[in-house]
Amino acid sequence: MxxxxxxxxxxxxxxxxxxxxxxxxxxxxxTGVWSLMPSSWSNPQWAKNANILYYGKRNKYLYRYNPTKNRTDSIALVDMINPSLKKAGYDTIKSTPGFTFGPKNELVFYSGEHKLSFDMASKKLVKINNAPRKLSLLDSPETPFVFSFSKDDGLYVIKAKGDTVLVAQGSDSIVYGQSVHREEFGISKGTFWSPTGDKLAFYRMDQSMVEQYPIPNWEVIPAKVRHIYYPMAGRKSHHVTLGVYDLNTGKITYLNTKGDPEHYLTNVCWASDGSEIYVAEINRNQNHTEFNAYNPNTGHKIRKLYTETHPKYTEPLTPYTFIPNQSQLFIAESKRDGWNSLYLYKTDGTMIRKLSHRVEVTNIIGFNNKNTVVYYQAILPNTIDLHYFSTDITTGKTTQLSQGPGQHIGNISFDGKYAFESNNTFGEHNQYRVRDLTKNKVQTIFTANEPMENxxxxxxxxxxxxxxxxxxxxxxxxxxxxxxxxxxxxxxxxxxxxxxxxxxxxxxxxxxxxxxxxxxxxxxxxxxxxxxxxxxxxxxxxxxxxxxxxxxxxxxxxxxxxxxxxxxxxxxxxxxxxxxxxxxxxxxxxxxxxxxxxxxxxxxxxxxxxxxxxxxxxxxxxxxxxxxxxxxxxxxxxxxxxxxxxxxxxxxxxxxxxxxxxxxxxxxxxxxxxxxxxxxxxxxxxxxxxxxxxxxxxxxxxxxxxxxxxxxxxxxxxxxxxxx
The missing domain is CATH 3.40.50.1820 (Alpha/Beta hydrolase fold, catalytic domain)
Incomplete structure (x- = not known):
């Protein structure tokens, strides 16, 4: 009672x-859902070479947090940058822009279509390049002043001097430089720049053998029909190949990917020195995947790294992640053991060791400054929690860094001493914390409001x-x-x-x-x-x-x-x-x-x-x-x-x-x-x-x-x- x-x-x-x-x-x-989101900071990130956390609050200031002293101060960034922008003839800014850090801790940001860097100590403003951001499927390498884009199903490159070059002319049925295989297998783009920016790998998709399907447009009178190529189960599928465009010679070389032309090509990436290009090749039955290395200059296959098979299906989703400054080592993601796990490989196809165990890895966060430790997000079995982990690459020792229930997204400082945590847990207010990974001590530095409570x-x-x-x-x-x-x-x-x-x-x-x-x-x-x-x-x-x-x-x-x-x-x-x-x-x-x-x-x-x-x-x-x-x-x-x-x-x-x-x-x-x-x-x-x-x-x-x-x-x- x-x-x-x-x-x-x-x-x-x-x-x-x-x-x-x-x-x-x-x-x-x-339509008003953004006003119901908890308060947050804009692009928090660690400095490149110091344990200082920088972030914005969508105002005129840039904030920096020192975890050693547990102290925050602010920089009037808008007032600091605008005189330099105005003097150079660029658009001024009204609030702290989205930024990243350059190699010398300079701020890298956009003013209109201009990519700029700003040194807060010397107040020096440098133009990196002009980014024609309105172009379709714009892509660029780390090297400045080079871009690729798509237009009318063709592929174009803008060279360093501003010249626009047609790489390949598209048509109704043949498409260049766009995502393929209906964006399955983790595919989200169709161009892949080499690390040095002198070569561009790209997809070529021939859909001429695929049946067309009508999509009506009712907004015009009389109505019109737009046809798409839609490959249905059990019917003809499109044929995809990979080309490599050399900016210096203007030559296109196609990789000699043999076998069934209806196979799937994915996980495309370059060796860290640009000497090889790697491709996962999946048969149409999707129960057999070969991971191969190709010579980008000749198109010939250099070697098969390894093969994965499964009686039901294989589904490689993520390109290799190379260990920084170690061109012969990369990390592969694979579900061969029943979980999306990390494996350390040599580029000759030799597996050195497994790096994660019985967790579902969602993404790699990064490495410490010595490149001896990899950090990643993963989900433990039989949970709906997200944590971040570290694994010593040389020994395989793994440590779960975040603790407690909820979704914990980590951002690791340059030397691996600290982690910035974004914590999102059911029934609790979102929080930002900084964790001292050497002592496993946590400092809460921000607790968000919850508009839904109103x-x-x-x-x-x-x-x-x-x-x-x-x-x-x-x-x-x-x-x-x-x-x-x-x-x-x-x-x-x-x-x-x-x-x-x-x-x-x-x-x-x-x-x-x-x-x-x-x-x-x-x-x-x-x-x-x-x-x-x-x-x-x-x-x-x-x-x-x-x-x-x-x-x-x-x-x-x-x-x-x-x-x-x-x-x-x-x-x-x-x-x-x-x-x-x-x-x-x-x-x-x-x-x-x-x-x-x-x-x-x-x-x-x-x-x-x-x-x-x-x-x-x-x-x-x-x-x-x-x-x-x-x-x-x-x-x-x-x-x-x-x-x-x-x-x-x-x-x-x-x-x-x-x-x-x-x-x-x-x-x-x-x-x-x-x-x-x-x-x-x-x-x-x-x-x-x-x-x-x-x-x-x-x-x-x-x-x-x-x-x-x-x-x-x-x-x-x-x-x-x-x-x-």
């Missing part, structure tokens, strides 16, 4: 406190559940701001569930999107679970879904369903589900493969049939339709339309070039033929994601679809759907 009295006391206290706060609107949560938002909770095989699963629950434990609430399950994504982590708001709090305040419990198949939990957690997309994910999501519907404050008969992209596929699958469990669903940009999705992604996780016909059949949402019961809304962007519009259009047609009623909405001018102001419209539509008032409106149209 006392327990229930306490619950009601807390409820009324919470109601009173929330009543004094601002209302979180959908507009605020989307708004009516409900509590957020993280739970750990167990899958059928005993695997730990993490879930998040968001409550309405006026939550009353004596009531029965409807639930909206927000789902993604696919690879390369994680919805829940031990950070601010448990990684929830801000609009979810608006949905909760409409009187819903908002629930999310990261099922097996999602990322940052090791390969066994991720690749368990191989060749059977949808099966394991649905099983795990139903573990979450059973958990949330068993809570005393939940009405188990009023559960909806919503997701986008892979989450759209999951939404339709849950609605139709678990009939009677969900009362309503909203599926955005959904994959309805994996036959119609892109080659690289689909064949990695499903193999080809020819190799795995049963898997494609079982995963197809078309095969479960007969089991659809209850209202379901599909949403798609007409400009979608990721999950093509035809995915949902064919599904709608199949529903019509089977006499199944579904609702449909299209955003004519949006691609795969609806962004900007229109996203307010999108999320409002999602909320309205789950709200009770929708039923009343549909009764007026002689169609009654009792949603919630």
């Amino acid at each position: 006392k327990r229930y009295i306490l619950l009601f006391v807390l409820f009324f206290m919470s109601f009173y406190i929330h009543g004094q706060k601002d209302i979180l609107t959908l507009e605020k949560s989307i 708004f009516n938002i409900g509590e957020t909770r993280i739970d750990s559940l167990t899958a059928e095989d005993g695997t730990l699963l993490f879930a998040r629950t968001i409550f309405p701001y006026d939550f009353n434990p004596a009531k029965k609430y409807p639930v909206v399950i927000y789902v993604y569930g696919g690879p390369h994504a994680q919805m829940i982590s031990n950070r601010r708001n448990a990684q929830a999107q801000t609009w979810m709090y608006v949905l909760a305040n409409e009187g819903f419990i908002v629930f999310t679970l990261d099922n097996r198949g999602s990322s940052n939990r090791g390969m066994q957690f991720e690749n368990v879904t191989h060749r059977r997309m949808g099966d394991i994910e649905i099983n795990d999501q139903m573990i979450g369903y059973k958990f949330i519907t068993s809570q005393p404050y939940v009405n188990p008969d009023r559960v909806g589900v919503h997701g986008w992209s892979y989450g759209g596929f999951m939404t339709i699958s849950l609605m139709t493969r678990q009939p009677g469990k969900f009362y309503a669903a909203v599926a955005g940009g959904p994959v309805t049939d994996w036959h119609m999705y892109e080659v690289m992604y689909t064949e990695r996780y499903m193999d080809t339709p020819q190799q795995n016909p049963e898997g494609y059949k079982n995963a197809s949402t078309f095969n479960y339309i007969d089991q659809l019961s209850g209202p379901m809304l599909l949403i798609h962007g007409a400009q979608d070039d990721v999950v093509i519009w035809q995915q949902s259009m064919r599904y709608i047609e199949a529903c019509i033929k089977k006499g199944k009623q579904v609702d449909y909405f299209v955003y004519p001018s949006h691609p795969h994601n609806v962004s900007g102001k229109d996203r307010i419209h999108l999320i409002q539509k999602v909320i309205d679809y789950f709200k009770p008032g929708l039923c009343i409106r549909k009764i007026k149209n002689i169609r009654c759907c009792i949603y919630f």
